[in-house]
Amino acid sequence: MNLDKLIKACIRQDRRSQEQLYQLYKNTLFVLCLKYCPNSMEAEDNLHDTFIEIFSTIKNYKGKGSFEGWMKRIAINKAITKYKKTYDLVPIKDNQTEEILIENDSDDYSLDFILSKVQELPNQYRLVFNLYELDDYSHKEIAQMLDITESTSKSNLYRAKIILKEKLTHVKPSNYIKSSNGKQ
DSSP states (O other), X not given: OOHHHHHHHHHTTOHHHHHHHHHHHHHHHHHHHHHXXXXXXXXXXXXXXXXXXXXXXXXXXXXXXXXXXXXXXHHHHHHHHHHHHHSOOOOOOOOOOOOOOOSSOXXXXXXXXXXXXXXXXXXXXXXXXXXXXXTOOOHHHHHHXXXXXXXXXXXXXXXXXXXXXXXXXXXXXXXXXOOTTSOO
16 A cells, blocks of 8 residues: 555554554654653653554645654654653753764764663753754754753753763774674
8 A cells, every 4th residue: 555545544544554554654753762762661652652643633744745754743742742741951051062073983883872872861962962963953943842042952962962972982882883784
């Protein structure tokens, strides 16, 4: 079944089509949820909440832009909403926004290892880092999403990079290098 037909069947609340859509996108959206959640249990919860939202609002998808992008936006918004309710996102207000370069080549580390280090970031830094570096949002967009200023977004990104640089420079890449099959 092509994607348009699958979406139309999901709008009609066809359970088999919903299962098919879930199977088609669960891994992609789970990886996205992992970026925004501190652990896999919370990522699974976010994935579950995301699919509930997708199935309840799929009729609102107008076919403009990619369907996958629409679903990813829901997953990101679910994670941000949860953190706004659960944790205090305390804006750090300073003007430290210089570019931080991590000297170790990130290609030396497995994706799982890097993701685990990103997940260890404090919530506000992890959210800004992921939105800016991994999902290409601007600081203006991030500021609106998180109810912070653009300068706070820039500062939080700067601090996230400092923490990641510290975490990666104190680990020998040889312990976490990708093997030929892509695993640690």
